[in-house]
Amino acid sequence: MSVLELQQSVLNSLQNLKSLDALKKLFWSQLNYERVNKELSHRQLTDAVANELTEDPLLLASGGANNAFHIIYARLSSEELSRQSERKVVDYLLKEHPYTEGLFPNNKTFIIPLNDIYLLGVLNSIAVWEYLKTACSQIQGKTLELRSIYMNKIPIPNASTIERETISQLVQKCLDAKGVNCEIWEKEIDERVAALYGL
Known part of the structure; x- marks a missing residue:
């Protein structure tokens, strides 16, 4: 697949991204990230961080040198994308996952998910x-x-x-x-x- 075809394929997937399963397919199949699919335990989260999330964060995929780059999916409890809420979660996750791309979806989100x-x-x-x-x-x-x-x-x-x-x-x-x-x-x-x- 040429770079242009890959870009168009990713764009089509992003425009139709309606579920976590579609996101997994995007990273695992189209973008060839290493499949991880491991929940990060809620017990390790501080109360302030846990209160901002609807469910445990998911270490979705990894890539780069020694698979050190992590893709983490975390669904915020609020429908509105709050920088303060997002920052609490990001700061916490970066302690354990310094090369992380966090996904905090809402209806205004856009993602460039290429492992490039x-x-x-x-x-x-x-x-x-x-x-x-x-x-x-x-x-x-x-x-x-x-x-x-x-x-x-x-x-x-x-x-x-x-x-x-x-x-x-x-x-x-x-x-x-x-x-x-x-x-x-x-x-x-x-x-x-x-x-x-x-x-």
């Missing part, structure tokens, strides 16, 4: 953030409203296999260092991504 470290590097580059400053609406001063209508329009540059691997390796170094003292690697990522955009 190159894409992570591109999306976090200065070039993309400069683009988003011109494309996105701003709320509360200079905060960007990162909605899918803007994110879907980010032009992802095609890169050679060697360039993709180089950027991926730099991103992995930043992940392994947990973001500490990564300035040199981040600068190189920014320069390489800018070059791919012809900047």
